[in-house]
Amino acid sequence: MNELRRRFQPEQIRELVLIGLILALALFFSTQIENYLHPRTFTRISTSVAVVAIVAVGQTLVILTRNIDLSVGSIVGFTAYATGTMLAANNDLPPLAVVLMAVGMGAAMGALNGVLVAYGRVPAIIVTLGTLAIYRTLLVEFSGAKSVLTSELPRWLVNLPPLNAFSIGAVEIRLLFLIALIVVIAFQILVTYMTWGRRLYAIGSNPEAARVAGFPAQRMVFTAFLLSGALAGLAGFVFLARFGNITVVAGQGIELKSVAAAVVGGVNINGGIGSPFGAFLGALLIDIIDNSLIRWLAISEFWRNALLGLMILLAVATDTVVMNRLRKAWVRHELQTSSASLSVEQGGARHAT
Amino acid sequence: MRHRAAFLQRWEGLLLVLLAVTVVYNALNAPGYMTLGNWINLFQLSIEKIIVALIMTFIIINAEIDLSVASVMGFSACTAGFLYANGTPMEWAVAVALLAGVAAGLFNSFWIGVVGLPSLVVTLSGLIGYRGLAYVLVEDRSIGGFPQWFNRLGQQPLIGPFPLALIIFFVLLVFAIIILQYSGFGRYVYVIGNNKEVARYSGVHVRRTKMILFVTSSTIAALAGILYAARLGAVRGDMATGFELDIITMVLLGGVSIYGGSGTMWGVLLSVLIILNLRNGMGLANLSGHVQTGVIGALLILSVLAPNVAGQVRSFWNRRRAQRMETGNA
Numbered sequence: 001m002n003e004l005r006r007r008f009q010p011e012q013i014r015e016l017v018l019i020g021l022i023l024a025l026a027l028f029f030s031t032q033i034e035n036y037l038h039p040r041t042f043t044r045i046s047t048s049v050a051v052v053a054i055v056a057v058g059q060t061l062v063i064l065t066r067n068i069d070l071s072v073g074s075i076v077g078f079t080a081y082a083t084g085t086m087l088a089a090n091n092d093l094p095p096l097a098v099v100l101m102a103v104g105m106g107a108a109m110g111a112l113n114g115v116l117v118a119y120g121r122v123p124a125i126i127v128t129l130g131t132l133a134i135y136r137t138l139l140v141e142f143s144g145a146k147s148v149l150t151s152e153l154p155r156w157l158v159n160l161p162p163l164n165a166f167s168i169g170a171v172e173i174r175l176l177f178l179i180a181l182i183v184v185i186a187f188q189i190l191v192t193y194m195t196w197g198r199r200l201y202a203i204g205s206n207p208e209a210a211r212v213a214g215f216p217a218q219r220m221v222f223t224a225f226l227l228s229g230a231l232a233g234l235a236g237f238v239f240l241a242r243f244g245n246i247t248v249v250a251g252q253g254i255e256l257k258s259v260a261a262a263v264v265g266g267v268n269i270n271g272g273i274g275s276p277f278g279a280f281l282g283a284l285l286i287d288i289i290d291n292s293l294i295r296w297l298a299i300s301e302f303w304r305n306a307l308l309g310l311m312i313l314l315a316v317a318t319d320t321v322v323m324n325r326l327r328k329a330w331v332r333h334e335l336q337t338s339s340a341s342l343s344v345e346q347g348g349a350r351h352a353t
Numbered sequence: 354m355r356h357r358a359a360f361l362q363r364w365e366g367l368l369l370v371l372l373a374v375t376v377v378y379n380a381l382n383a384p385g386y387m388t389l390g391n392w393i394n395l396f397q398l399s400i401e402k403i404i405v406a407l408i409m410t411f412i413i414i415n416a417e418i419d420l421s422v423a424s425v426m427g428f429s430a431c432t433a434g435f436l437y438a439n440g441t442p443m444e445w446a447v448a449v450a451l452l453a454g455v456a457a458g459l460f461n462s463f464w465i466g467v468v469g470l471p472s473l474v475v476t477l478s479g480l481i482g483y484r485g486l487a488y489v490l491v492e493d494r495s496i497g498g499f500p501q502w503f504n505r506l507g508q509q510p511l512i513g514p515f516p517l518a519l520i521i522f523f524v525l526l527v528f529a530i531i532i533l534q535y536s537g538f539g540r541y542v543y544v545i546g547n548n549k550e551v552a553r554y555s556g557v558h559v560r561r562t563k564m565i566l567f568v569t570s571s572t573i574a575a576l577a578g579i580l581y582a583a584r585l586g587a588v589r590g591d592m593a594t595g596f597e598l599d600i601i602t603m604v605l606l607g608g609v610s611i612y613g614g615s616g617t618m619w620g621v622l623l624s625v626l627i628i629l630n631l632r633n634g635m636g637l638a639n640l641s642g643h644v645q646t647g648v649i650g651a652l653l654i655l656s657v658l659a660p661n662v663a664g665q666v667r668s669f670w671n672r673r674r675a676q677r678m679e680t681g682n683a
Contacts, residue, residue, distance in 0.1 A: 068473075121665075122657045123611050125418070125473065129598055130654040137647025256481055269474050302488045309482020313464060316474050 010326040011273065014266045014319075018281045022288060029292040036292075039170040046173070047161060047242060049287040050180040051076070054235040055254055056261035056279040057187050058110075058228030063262055064191070064204045065221050066271030067124035070255045071113060072232040074135035077251030079105045079236025081139055084148035084246045091154040098157075102237035103230050109135055110229015114222035124225075132255065140248050150244030160241040176238050180280075183231065187276040200224065204271025260308060261286055264315040266323075273323075286311070364608040364660070368623040375630035382637050393514055395629050397584075400518040401426065401577040402596055403625050406603040407522075407529045408570045410621045413604050414533070415566055416546040416613025417472040421461065421479030423596035424487070425571045426578030429454045431487040433579055434496035434588035443500050447579055454575020457483055458568035466564040480597065488590040497587030507583025518580045525573070530618045538562070546613030598646075602653040603628055611657060628652075 008016075030036040055072050062069040079102045086101070087093055109131070116127040150158060165178040173181075191197035203210040203217050210217050235254075240246060258279075265282025267274025286308060294301045380386045396403070405422050412419050433450035437443055457479065464475040511517045533539040541562050545552045553559045582588045607624035609616025628649065635645045 116654060116658065120658045121661045122654060126605065126611055126657050127654055129601065130650040133598060133650030133653075134647045137643050137650070140641075140643040256477070259477065260481065263474065269471060300489065300492070302492050303485065305485025306482050306489055307485070309478040309480075309485055312478035312481070313470075313475065316470055316478075317464065317468055320468070320470060 010323055010330055011266060011275065011278070013326065014323065015275075015278055015281060018265065018278070018285065022281065022285050025285070025288055025292075029288075029296065032298065033292065033295050036295075039172065041291075042171050043174065045284075045287055045291050046177040048291065049283050050174075050176045051235045051239050051242065052254060052257050052261055052287065053180040053280050053283045054183050054231050054238065055258040056265070056283045057183055057276045058231035059258040060262045060265075060267050060274060060276050060279040061187070061191075061200065061224045062124070062228045063259075063267050063269060064200045064271055064274060065224050066204045066207065067117060067221060067224070068128065068259065068269075069110075069113065069124065069225060069228045070128040070259075071109070071131040071135055072228060072235075072258055073251045073253055073255035074132050074139065075106050075109050075229055075232035075251075076236045076239055076254050077246075077249070078109070078135050078139045078142075079233045080240040080243075080250050081143060081148060081246050081248070083237060084153065084240050085143075087154060087157065087240075088148055088152035093154075095156060099234070099237055102240075103233045106233015106236060107226055107230035110226045110232065111222070113229065114225030117225060118218040118222040128255075136248075136252075143248050145248065147248075148240070148244075148246035153240075153244060157241055158244060176241060179234075179238065183234070184276050184280045191275060196220070196223075201272050205273070257283075257286065260312050263312050266315075266319065268319060269316065282315075365617075365620050365623060368606075368608070368620060368627060372623060372627045372630065375627060375634050379630055379634050379637065382634070389514060393516070393519060395633055396519055396522070397516060399599070399629065399632070400516075400522060401581045401584075401593070402599050402603065404518070404522050404525060404577045404580070405570075405574050405596070406600045406621060406625060407525050407618075408566070408573045409600050409604045410529070410607070410609055410616065410618060411533060411542055411566050412472075412570055413601070413609050413611065414546045414613055414616050415542050415563065416549070417465070417563065417566070418601070418611075419461070419472065419476045419567065419570045420597050421457070421476040421483055422570060422574040422600060423593045424480050424483035425454055425457050425574040426581060426593040426596065427487040427590065428457065428483040428490075428578070429575035430578040430582040430588045430592055431490045431496075431590060433582060434499075435490040437499060438496045443503050447503075450579055451572065451575050454572045454578070455568060457575070458571030461571060462564035462567035465567060466560045472563075472567070484590075484594070487592075491588060491590050493590065495587050495589045499583070499586065503583055504586045507580060507586070518584070521576070521580070526618075526622070533618050542566070543614055546615075548614075595646075598653075599628075599649060602649050602656075606652060606656040608656075 026037070035041075055076065059069055059072060082105060083098055083102045087098060113124075113127055113131055116122050117124045120127075161174065161176055163175045165173045165175045167173065191200060199210070199215050199220060202213070203215060203220055207217060236251070239251060243250070261283035262274065262279040263269060263282070264285060265274065265278035265280065267279055267282075289307065289311075290304050293299070293304045293307075385391060405426070409419060409422065429450040432453045433443075433446045436446035436449055441449070461472075461475055461479055464470045465472050506517045509516065511520060533542065541552070541557050544555070544557055545559050545562055549559055578593060581593060585592070603625050604616075604621055605611060606628070607616060607621035609621065631648070631652075632645055635648065640648075
């Protein structure tokens with residue numbers, strides 16, 4: 001038991017439960033839908049989860065600092081549209097330049113959010129509700145109500161979504177999904193092992209203490225928003241590659257989906273708890289439900305948003321009720337063992353003198 | 354305390370100036386602007402949002418937020434439409450739609466008041482969930498063909514030149530001002546918004562107050578949704594999408610602090626008038642609806658940023674003056 005306690009933190013237990021839930025869901029739908037456990041299902045879900053997973057990682061960074069970024073949907077739409085029109089006008093742009101442009105544009109928009117939140121001291125929900133409208137307005141004005149069409153895009157971009165990175169047996173890992181995986185793993189490493197990432201948790205769990213400890217909290221909140229914007233920009237590129245046809249409403253609603261993914265994945269809305277990997281699992285769970293409801297004939301696909309809303313509530317409720325108890329149990333246990341070993345040491349010291 | 358009162362007066366003074374500028378601009382650019390008919394029309398164009406803004410003022414002063422109002426509007430309107438399309442008489446459909454709003458409010462306040470989840474999360478999932486329920490009911494159809502009396506209530510004047518929604522708004526406004534500014538319940542709303550813990554230790558029913566507010570919020574949103582359906586003459590799953598942004602902007606621009614505890618109904622009334630006139634003026638200047646939304650978004654950020662920056666500048670000068678006096682004394 002103690003060995004188990006040491007090996008697993010409550011957060012990891014939560015992630016394991018989530019993985020179990022995903023498997024159980026897949027199993028359930030496989031009994032309901034014909035040909036469900038087919039490599040094609042995996043391909044379908046993995047390509048559709050790529051966009052939300054990338055955005056959810058950025059959202060996680062922001063939520064960890066006790067903030068929220070509701071403008072990401074507009075950033076995804078804006079970058080997808082802007083890079084799309086540029087590519088349509090000039091088919092010879094090098095792919096890497098296009099990706100960098102998308103990331104750069106997103107970063108600039110995220111930086112504006114960051115400045116207003118970190119240095120202007122305006123609450124994140126207000127800033128990003130405002131920029132949600134402003135970035136979308138920019139897109140609509142910029143577009144003149146025209147759409148980007150797949151036929152105008154260069155061949156390499158149109159051929160990108162079905163492109164295989166590698167296969168494991170019959171299961172194909174598409175390049176776009178691989179990009180999302182790399183983002184998730186990179187940021188998981190960042191928040192687990194790097195100083196900057198660890199401080200992110202410190203700021204979120206106790207801003208006052210972090211300030212007293214001398215962490216550059218303002219700058220870090222700014223950077224979190226910048227990264228969230230940059231990742232939304234990258235997701236905008238993936239969005240463009242996946243859909244090809246981009247209208248002015250592109251990316252609408254992704255902000256809610258990314259928050260939902262993070263919250264279902266165990267990221268605490270009050271900051272300081274959660275991880276990019278958890279958010280990825282949350283995005284996966286939501287996407288499996290979304291994708292499977294369309295094919296499941298028992299209930300109408302229109303139920304999916306109602307279910308999503310309920311799922312977020314239940315996830316947060318279990319977090320506050322169950323996870324708090326678990327965490328307290330862990331802390332109590334740690335206190336007991338450390339005080340026990342402390343008294344042994346003190347006893348030994350007294351004998352020596 | 355006096356300091357804050359002075360600041361509030363100045364904020365409302367600023368709003369008055371802004372209002373005067375927009376009104377004068379509109380009056381100079383549009384003949385027949387200062388007529389009663391035009392002003393009624395002005396109100397009527399966003400009357401549903403204004404009605405919900407009244408209760409949102411209570412919620413934000415209470416240091417909470419309700420992001421689900423627009424979805425509740427859509428949900429209740431679609432409930433009425435769905436029932437009517439399935440053969441229920443319109444009177445009953447409207448009554449059930451109102452009850453649906455009450456149920457949504459009870460659901461929200463259960464999670465906020467009893468379980469103790471942050472209202473941001475609860476109403477965010479409400480924003481998704483109630484919209485989802487609206488789609489469950491009407492799918493991607495549009496339901497119309499309501500009885501004549503129902504459409505007339507939304508589109509024609511009821512008493513003199515005033516339509517029903519406007520009358521409801523003025524009645525609710527009087528109630529809101531009396532309750533918020535002159536009643537014990539209103540004081541509790543402020544006290545809780547200022548400091549929840551202190552309020553609890555002082556014997557204020559924090560939980561009950563919050564639950565009453567959230568049930569009222571969804572109920573009024575449901576009423577506004579039904580009025581919206583009557584005005585449009587049809588319901589769709591996506592009706593009122595994004596209204597929460599406009600509603601919250603109206604409240605915050607009126608000088609209500611997002612951290613709770615301060616702001617008045619008068620300020621919100623002023624900001625509502627400003628936004629109505631601003632939208633009208635932008636329409637006169639040939640700006641599209643999307644640009645108008647963008648400007649409102651910028652206004653939302655500015656309404657919080659401006660006092661922050663002003664406060665920082667003021668404290669900077671105060672510190673400078675204190676330093677100078679110290680060096681002068683030495």
